[in-house]
Amino acid sequence: MPWTKVYIDKNELKDTLAREGLRGLSYRDALKEAQEQLLRDDESVFLLGEGVDDSGGIFGSTLGLWKEFGKDRVMDIPIAENGLTGVAIGAAIAGMKPVFIHMRMDFLPMCMDQIINHAAKWHYMTGGRVNVPLVIRSIIGRGWGSAAQHSQALHALFMHIPGLKIVVPSTPYDAKGLLIASVRDGNPVMFIEHRWVYDYIGYVPEETYTVPIGKGIVRRPGKDVTIVAISLMVYEAIKAAKTLEKMDIDVEIIDPRTLNPLDEELIIESVKKTGRLVIADVSCKTGGAGAEIACRVAESAFDYLKAPVKRVNFPDTPTPCSPSLEDAYYPDAETLVESVKGLF
Amino acid sequence: MTDDKGIIKEADPAVLHNLLRTMVLIRIFEEKIIEVYPMQDMKTPVHLYIGEEAVAAGVCAHLKKEDYVFTTHRSHGHCLAKGSDPEMLYAEFYGRISGCSKGKGGSMHPVDPENGILGTTAIVGGGIPIAVGTALASRMKKDGRISVTFFGDGASEEGTFHESLNFAALKQLPVVFICENNFSATTSPLSQRQPHENIAKKAGGYGIPGITVDGNNVLDVYDAAKAAVQRARQGKGPTLIECKTYRWKGHVGPDCDHEKGCRPMEDLNKWMKRCPVEMYKDLIINKGLITETDYMNLVKEIDAALDDSLKAAKQHPLPDTKELLKDVYYDKE
Ligand SMILES: Cc1ncc(C[n+]2csc(CCOP(=O)(O)OP(=O)(O)O)c2C)c(N)n1
Numbered sequence: 001m002p003w004t005k006v007y008i009d010k011n012e013l014k015d016t017l018a019r020e021g022l023r024g025l026s027y028r029d030a031l032k033e034a035q036e037q038l039l040r041d042d043e044s045v046f047l048l049g050e051g052v053d054d055s056g057g058i059f060g061s062t063l064g065l066w067k068e069f070g071k072d073r074v075m076d077i078p079i080a081e082n083g084l085t086g087v088a089i090g091a092a093i094a095g096m097k098p099v100f101i102h103m104r105m106d107f108l109p110m111c112m113d114q115i116i117n118h119a120a121k122w123h124y125m126t127g128g129r130v131n132v133p134l135v136i137r138s139i140i141g142r143g144w145g146s147a148a149q150h151s152q153a154l155h156a157l158f159m160h161i162p163g164l165k166i167v168v169p170s171t172p173y174d175a176k177g178l179l180i181a182s183v184r185d186g187n188p189v190m191f192i193e194h195r196w197v198y199d200y201i202g203y204v205p206e207e208t209y210t211v212p213i214g215k216g217i218v219r220r221p222g223k224d225v226t227i228v229a230i231s232l233m234v235y236e237a238i239k240a241a242k243t244l245e246k247m248d249i250d251v252e253i254i255d256p257r258t259l260n261p262l263d264e265e266l267i268i269e270s271v272k273k274t275g276r277l278v279i280a281d282v283s284c285k286t287g288g289a290g291a292e293i294a295c296r297v298a299e300s301a302f303d304y305l306k307a308p309v310k311r312v313n314f315p316d317t318p319t320p321c322s323p324s325l326e327d328a329y330y331p332d333a334e335t336l337v338e339s340v341k342g343l344f
Numbered sequence: 345m346t347d348d349k350g351i352i353k354e355a356d357p358a359v360l361h362n363l364l365r366t367m368v369l370i371r372i373f374e375e376k377i378i379e380v381y382p383m384q385d386m387k388t389p390v391h392l393y394i395g396e397e398a399v400a401a402g403v404c405a406h407l408k409k410e411d412y413v414f415t416t417h418r419s420h421g422h423c424l425a426k427g428s429d430p431e432m433l434y435a436e437f438y439g440r441i442s443g444c445s446k447g448k449g450g451s452m453h454p455v456d457p458e459n460g461i462l463g464t465t466a467i468v469g470g471g472i473p474i475a476v477g478t479a480l481a482s483r484m485k486k487d488g489r490i491s492v493t494f495f496g497d498g499a500s501e502e503g504t505f506h507e508s509l510n511f512a513a514l515k516q517l518p519v520v521f522i523c524e525n526n527f528s529a530t531t532s533p534l535s536q537r538q539p540h541e542n543i544a545k546k547a548g549g550y551g552i553p554g555i556t557v558d559g560n561n562v563l564d565v566y567d568a569a570k571a572a573v574q575r576a577r578q579g580k581g582p583t584l585i586e587c588k589t590y591r592w593k594g595h596v597g598p599d600c601d602h603e604k605g606c607r608p609m610e611d612l613n614k615w616m617k618r619c620p621v622e623m624y625k626d627l628i629i630n631k632g633l634i635t636e637t638d639y640m641n642l643v644k645e646i647d648a649a650l651d652d653s654l655k656a657a658k659q660h661p662l663p664d665t666k667e668l669l670k671d672v673y674y675d676k677e
Binding site for chain 2 (some may be wrong): 050051076108145150
């Protein structure tokens with residue numbers, strides 16, 4: 001199915017879309033279309049963030065939206081992330097549906113108090129009487145010496161906090177569907193994107209649709225080993241699977257799409273079938289999403305494992321600037337291939 | 345710039361010469377980055393300071409080597425004005441092991457402890473409280489140092505700015521807050537972010553002096569900083585100085601904003617006519633401090649020296665991948 005398959009080969013994608021008469025859209029434009037439709041369909045929706053209305057438009061994902069919806073609903077803000085998160089929470093509990101956008105995930109630590117102590121707990125603290133329909137979009141950066149404060153992926157920090165939902169869409173289809181689902185969800189949702197998938201194109205329906213939060217997807221069926229690939233790593237996993245295929249290793253790739261709630265069932269079913277698990281993530285290893293996934297598998301499918309669970313991550317260091325160190329820092333398909341080979 | 349408010353007569357000629365030298369150094373240092381950047385081997389996001397040189401030069405002229413300075417993502421000018429070695433900075437931007445941060449930080453994270461630069465954060469507003477902290481340490485240790493924190497108009501919107509002013513005022517700490525108000529944060533105009541454009545006024549709420557100066561007039565900056573530094577050294581507490589200025593280049597990278605449809609070219613032209621380097625050079629030539637030839641020679645000398653620094657920096661090796669895992673933790677050994 002074109003909406004679940006991830007294409008590495010651009011021509012193959014083009015041919016498929018043409019053959020089936022489907023529309024291709026970039027991840028960036030899928031996000032933009034989702035927001036455009038949300039703004040049009042629901043007056044309580046508004047976007048806020050540093051630079052949402054400028055000539056860059058959050059790497060193009062909000063570009064020009066202010067022209068149709070005005071600067072009150074596509075609102076540039078002061079450089080004041082924590083306070084403005086509180087403002088967004090306030091607006092949310094009073095009936096609005098704000099989407100707070102950060103160009104880099106690294107700026108979220110500024111908002112930790114409002115996200116963790118307030119947004120995440122509000123519904124529980126109020127005995128379920130007041131909910132917080134707030135979506136926080138943030139983008140993981142990478143490359144060109146972005147260095148320690150402009151390329152962090154912090155989703156695991158948020159996984160530790162009950163009350164937050166966390167989505168990590170990897171494809172244009174999911175970007176649109178999950179964003180619409182997130183805005184309509186009624187809970188605080190951390191919507192986490194990766195800068196490197198912004199140009200990727202995939203099938204995106206024109207109409208409004210949702211992708212359910214909490215449902216993962218099999219990107220490639222296989223029988224020998226399961227790779228749970230998060231965000232950008234989905235693409236590396238697909239490339240790795242192609243290489244491994246030539247070595248007679250049949251890889252099943254699962255894109256969890258949501259980290260909280262996690263589609264545990266899908267992962268466990270897959271591991272029961274393959275008996276082997278590698279988790280590939282776009283962040284540091286210790287205390288990461290992979291640790292949680294591995295543990296859940298150990299809790300529920302230990303007897304099915306034929307080999308130790310492996311993780312493919314960044315090393316446990318801040319991101320370096322120098323190109324020689326950056327190259328060494330980021331794992332890719334090759335790293336995955338090596339990791340998988342080690343299980344046989 | 346014609347009126348020097350009598351500063352020239354009063355000041356040490358060496359200091360006056362140095363103001364020009366520092367500004368020229370910063371200008372040419374960055375012009376060289378613009379030259380080499382298209383070769384795509386300086387892989388670090390560069391936030392250029394061109395147009396704002398008078399602020400760093402005018403403030404740092406009062407600082408001792410051991411005084412602390414905190415800069416931002418827009419770091420080059422402050423480091424150079426504080427005495428950092430251009431070669432070590434260029435090497436850092438090229439990601440070389442010999443760079444000031446061993447290639448781990450790049451342009452947004454220079455460090456130079458010998459010159460009072462204990463590290464640089466690119467998180468907007470992140471450095472302000474840290475400068476208050478070094479000032480607190482100086483007070484506790486009675487070491488006589490003062491701390492200066494440079495930051496933009498955008499940073500004055502962060503909670504850290506307000507929390508820092510409050511605490512520094514409460515404890516009367518030896519710190520000077522220098523706000524470089526260039527009227528924009530990335531592409532967002534000040535008017536879209538703050539209710540009025542007088543950032544210095546915010547000091548009043550904390551009971552400390554808040555002074556606004558023409559940030560393109562190096563003597564204005566110099567004069568205001570002199571009083572603020574004195575206050576800090578005498579234990580009379582912090583000062584906020586707002587320097588109104590303009591960045592000529594885009595927020596990041598070597599292009600100009602009008603090329604990307606952001607700020608209009610007319611603004612840039614207007615401010616370029618008030619070039620801090622040119623204005624000051626003309627003034628001191630006028631006052632007979634230097635001649636046009638002296639100036640040409642100064643430019644030539646600095647240009648040649650920076651050429652050497654850049655060339656040398658590029659020759660240095662990249663870090664070995666073993667470096668990747670080092671420095672995460674401090675190790676007593
Ligand atoms: C906490 C935080 N939020 C957002 C950013 C992205 N960002 C980098 S520089 C900048 C604008 C800063 O403006 P200002 O403080 O006026 O300094 P200038 O760049 O004008 O020198 C922004 C929003 C950041 N680095 N840190």
